[in-house]
Amino acid sequence: MAQPLVKKDDDRDDEAEYSPFLGIEKGAVLQEARVFNDPQLDPRRCSQVITKLLYLLNQGETFTKVEATEVFFAVTKLFQSRDIGLRRMVYLMIKELSPSADEVIIVTSSLMKDMNSKTDMYRANAIRVLCRITDGTLLTQIERYLKQAIVDKNPVVASAALVSGIHLLQTNPEIVKRWSNEVQEAVQSRAALVQFHALGLLHQIRQNDRLAVSKLVTSLTRGTVRSPLAQCLLIRYTSQVIRESATSTQTGDRPFYDFLEGCLRHKAEMVIFEAARAITELNGVTSRELTPAITVLQLFLSSSKPVLRFAAVRTLNKVAMTHPMAVTNCNIDMESLISDQNRSIATLAITTLLKTGNESSVERLMKQITNFMSDIADEFKIVVVEAIRSLCLKFPLKYRSLMNFLSNILREEGGFEYKKAIVDSIVILIRDIPDAKESGLLHLCEFIEDCEFTYLSTQILHFLGIEGPKTSDPSKYIRYIYNRVHLENATVRASAVSTLAKFGAMVDSLKPRIFVLLRRCLFDSDDEVRDRATLYLNTLGGDGSVVETDKDVKDFLFGSLDLPLVNFETSLKNYEPSEEPFDINSVPKEIKSQPLAEKKAPGKKPTGLGAPPTAPASTVDAYEKLLSAIPEFADFGKLFKSSAPVELTEAETEYSVNVVKHIFDGHVVFQYNCTNTIPEQLLEQVTVVVDASEAEEFSQVVTKPLRALPYDTPGQIFVAFEKPEGVPAVGKFSNMLRFTVKEVDTTTGEAEEDGVEDEYQLEDLEVVAxxxxxxxxxxxxxxxxxxxxxxxxxxxxxxxxxxxxxxxxxxxxxxxxxxxxxxxxxxxxxxxxxxxxxxxxxxxxxxxxxxxxxxxxxxxxxxxxxxxxxxxxxxxxxxxxxxxxxx
Amino acid sequence: MLLALLISNSVGNILVERYHGVPAEERLHWRSFLVKLGADNLKGAKNEELLVASHKSVYIVYTVLGDVSVYVVGKDEYDELALAEVIFVITSTIKDVCGKLPSERLFLDKYGKICQCLDEIVWTGILENTDKDRIKRLIRLKPPAEF
Structure with a gap:
């Protein structure tokens, strides 16, 4: 709530010290609102009361249903007054109150009257209010007036109707779509804002009709657009058209490029930017196309207006991801932005420089960043950390200075998300840069000595358990791990016990000493810690002597749980405690729907802790699990590679199918991921008929069809081929989806008994080198x-x-x-x-x-x-x- | 879409707050996020100097005007440049209504009129009017001068 003003200095001029709303109280204002009912209305007083009501609403105060209804009815009485100022307030107040459907009727006739008024401004305002409070039935009644208003001579009336149209398109699209002729006419309006609003609405009405959008763009890019705002919209729609037509005109000149390039010389900065941005985002943009856009953006980097600097550096930052070399010319301008007062600009400048910098500039950049880090907020720091991680992967030889930087900032103050980003980065560097492993692990060890976040401590301990034993001197990590058993909470202690056990299992020479430590944990106050210690002491075997650990034990400690967690959870929930112990083999291994990793894999940022090493590997893991659950593929050996999904259907077709190629030494398995996008259909006995006549070295051995493919539930079909062992055989395969289709009653969800056999042609697929x-x-x-x-x-x-x-x-x-x-x-x-x-x-x-x-x-x-x-x-x-x- | 328009006094108390397309449960987060953003960055900023930030796919442009701070939040076509246009209309209109840089008292004195102006500038998340003289006429229900 707003508070009374603090007493100002005495020498300030004599403005009264207190807020006019000091001590304002809802009950009192509602009482005051009774003046609306007076037979002799006092417009000034009524306006004051409405102002107070608005103030209350703007402060987040809410009215009960009864209060709102009472105020609403009282406000409608004010239509009797002819005072213009008061009428304007009434319009505003009704919009703010958003009366319910049964109340609207009270005010409809007054508003309809205003909508047909000779006074233009009554019309404009009445349209805005009506559209705010209207429902479908009322809308059909006033549709005629709205269509007229769209082409009204008065730009305010036209804009009011158009903006209402944009608003109503969400709730009553079929009605608003009928206005497209009028809107089309308004697009040609001489009034700048009318054109802007009309263009926005027309595009929304036609957005699913590619041809119409293309025509719209073609005609407008030749004509004149009066408002810079509308010109920006036009540029956006143009880029959309270019994107959609790009595939067919790969070779020739890009359509509309000249228009975009021309916009770079527009007088409004907003338009220049929009055009520059559109050019940089063109698919497969060439450096010749990029150059003029980069040049204008570079000029804006040294603009005196922060918004322009921000917009320029933000765009260049994006370009740097795909065309780092194109941005290097701007590096000097960007370096001066590191000290920009606006920290958002500085952060963007730094991260762009990190992307475009070369190996020799790393050290200099790191020096600049160190000074910068201390005075920005955590969310900016996270962005910087992520950029440093990418830089380090790009220039692995520089890992030492980058790793040092990360470990330094890890020691400084910061919140959980920030610390997690740093730890994740260190973990990824350890995994990807073998030389960085030992120093990275030590940095993490030092961090857990004084880490306030249980989650991070446990994740680091888990990671240490996997990576630590593989280092040249695993014993040096034991101290850090065992310290956790003394100093931390039960969750961290339990993790530490598990980590110790892993060292014991992997490093035979350490085993006796690990046993001593684990035995001490048997006296822990927490039962989970004690249980783990007992479990590991029993499983490791050898009673503390230097012996090799069984393979089974290693599998138990390091192997992944070979079950879908969801299935495991369900089975555990269904298990009723009895004499018979829970049998883990009873958990079904089949994954019901497509594995999540597969859908999310493209574009996914590599996650650090908690996820298996790097993103692609996690997908491979998921595939390995999926394939190992199918007995027919059991003797194919180890999975060598799984390709990224290849689409076999166009977007938005009835059935969406993509395929993943799994390569084994002597076999290839095609995994067809199918989705049925028609709610009225159930597909049964779905299979893919593969013709391998253009792939001579392959012979089909197994097909695993899908029993049923209901609407929107992805399913998988597998087809396996044998090929000469170890030979990189290539070939082309044509695919046909074959199934029985059954009609589904969408209201009951039941499918008809009888179905019809049908086929659906898919695109060809190639196995390449x-x-x-x-x-x-x-x-x-x-x-x-x-x-x-x-x-x-x-x-x-x-x-x-x-x-x-x-x-x-x-x-x-x-x-x-x-x-x-x-x-x-x-x-x-x-x-x-x-x-x-x-x-x-x-x-x-x-x-x-x-x-x-x-x-x-x-x-x-x-x-x-x-x-x-x-x-x-x-x-x-x-x-x-x-x-x-x-x- | 213009997601939010927020005006606060110098210590972060809300004077005007309008949202569009922001679920009710997220509004409080936005409010505190914006006020904190202002507290961190607006100290020492010159009047009407624009500051800019982005948060996820959303842009924020904000500034200080006399005793009040103004924030606008947008996404998609309302990027930082469009928002700069919006905030320029808002600040020039407020100055016009108040006759000078507003103190908090002056702002509250003209509260009703300012609400009317804002209603003409931004409506249901869309920028509707950009010219302060025209807005001045519209709130008196007078047609625009050029018409």
Missing amino acids: ADYMLRVGVSNFRNAWENMGADCERVDEYGLGPRESLTEAVNAVINLLGMQPCEGTEVVPSNSRSHTSLLSGVYIGNVRVLVRIAFGIDGPKEVAMKLAVRSEDEAVSDAIHEIVASG
């Missing part, structure tokens, strides 16, 4: 290259023919090979004539492969490359050359 390559990076390419040696090196030169740009050629080769680019070498600096990419991967049969490709481009865009392959097996080196030669 890249499917046999795992994208696995190396932290230090040069070391890895030297270590691999030149024994199995194969070098050859290739001409790639005419190409759009060097970048396009580099990406094509990387995609062809399916390998992981290292050290940021997938990015080609703009205007380069030559470039070297370093790639790493693991080829089927677990053979590590490193590739060094030198690209060059000459005048007529002819690209040539020299490909050097090193691997542990010369046959594999040859195979890589074959992929390129045949690709």
Whole structure:
């Protein structure tokens, strides 16, 4: 609530010290509202009372149903007054009160009268009020007037009707859609704001009709748009049209690009920005297209207006994610923004610099950031931490200074989310950069010595249990872990016990000492801690002597729970305590619907603790579990690779199907993820008929059809093929979905007895050479290259023919090979004539492969490359050359 | 969509608060978030100097005007630049109504009129009028001068 003003300095002029609403109280104001009922209305007094009511409502005060009704009825009496100021207040008040449907009737006739009034402004306001309080039936009654109002000469009336239309489209779309002729006319209005509102409404009405939107854009980009706001909308709609038509016009000039580029010279900054942003977000934007947009954005970086600086740096930040080289020209301007008073701008500048910086600038940047970190809020710090994590993965050689930075900020004050972001980052760096492991683990150990967050302590302990025993000197971590048993709460103590047990299981020489520590835990005050200690003492075996731990015990300690947690939970809930112990084998292993990881995997940020190592691996884990639950695939051996889902249907078709290719040594399994998007249908006996006539080396061995595919419940069909073992066979497969379709009564949800057999053609699918390559990076390419040696090196030169740009050629080769680019070498600096990419991967049969490709481009865009392959097996080196030669 | 318009006094008490498309249960969070944002950053800011922030996919532009702080929150087409336009209309209208930079007292004295102006500027989350002279006429139910 607002409080009375604090007493001001004496020398301030004589404004009264107290708020006019001092001591305002709802009951009293409601009493005062009785003046609305006076036969002789006092407009001034009535306006004052309404102001008080508005003040109360704006303070979050609420009226009970009775109070609101009473006020509403009283306010409607004020329509009798002819005082203009009071009428304006009445309109406002009715909107604020939002009367219920049964009350609206009282005021409808007065408003209808105003809506037909000769006074334009009565019309405009009455429209706004009516549309706010109206329902469908009333709307059909006033529709005629609204259509007239849209094309009213008075811009205020037209705008009122158009904005009401935007509002009503949410609740009564079928009515508003009937106004499109009038709205179309309003788009041509000479009044700037009318055009803006009309354009917004017209686009919303037609948004699902691509052709109509395209026509709208085509006509408006040729004509004149009066308001900068409307011009911005037009640019947005234009980008939408470009996006949707992009696929068909890959080769030629991009449609509407000239329009966007022209907008970069508009006089309104808002329009310039919108155009620059639209250009930077074009699919597959080329550096030639980007340059003019980046140039205007760079100018705005040094603008005196913070909003412009913010908008510029925000856009460049986004560009830096996909085209870091295009942004490097702006680095100097951006560095000066690090000290910008507006911390949002400074944070964006820093994170952009982190994305565009090169290896040599890392140290300098880190110095600047250190000063900056102390005076920003946690949410900004998290953004910076995430940017540093990406930078470190990009330049693994710089891990030392970046890891030090992370450990320093870990020691400083901060909230949970911030600390979690730092810990997650350290964990990811440990996993991805082997050299960083030992120092990273020690930083985490030091952190848990003084960590106030139970969640983080337990997660770090869990991680230590997995990674610690694999280090050169595991014993040095024991002290930190055992300290937890003395100093922390029960949850952390229990985690520490588990971690100790893992060290005991993995490091035989430590086992006797771990036993001593675990025995001490038997006297803990908490039963979970004691139980764990007892359990581990019994399972580790050997009674504390230096013996090797059983494989079963290791599996028990380190293996993942091979059950879907949901199923496990249900089974446990259904279990009734009895003589018979709970049997874990009774838990069903089948996963009912598509695994979540698969849906979320693209674009998912790598999570740190708690998740299995890095995002792709977590998907692989999910797939492995899924496949291992199917007995027919049991003898296929270990899953080598699962591809990203490939769509076999277009978006928004009746049935949506994508496929994941699972590669095994001697087999390939296609997992068809199917979704039925028609509520009125139930599909049964769903299978995919695969024609492998263009894939000679493959022969179909198993098909696992789907018994039923109800609406909106994804299901999976599997088809397995045998192929020559260890051979990277390729081929093309055509697919047909075959099923029995049954009508479903959507009201009861019951399906009819009889169904009809039907088929649905899916897109073709290819198994390509890249499917046999795992994208696995190396932290230090040069070391890895030297270590691999030149024994199995194969070098050859290739001409790639005419190409759009060097970048396009580099990406094509990387995609062809399916390998992981290292050290940021997938990015080609703009205007380069030559470039070297370093790639790493693991080829089927677990053979590590490193590739060094030198690209060059000459005048007529002819690209040539020299490909050097090193691997542990010369046959594999040859195979890589074959992929390129045949690709 | 213009999600929120909030005006507070110098110590963070709310004077005007309007939301559109923000669920009731989230409003309190927004209120405290904005007030904290102002408390952290508006100290020492010049009158009408715009500050800007983004939170998830939502943009915030805010400023100080005499004794009051003004915040606008938007998303989609109401990005930081459109919001700058909105806040410019709001501040110039308030100055116009008050006749000078508003003290809190002056703002509250003109409260009814300011509410009417805001109603002309932003309605159901959409920017409706951008010209202070026109708004001045509209609240007196006079048609725009150029018409």
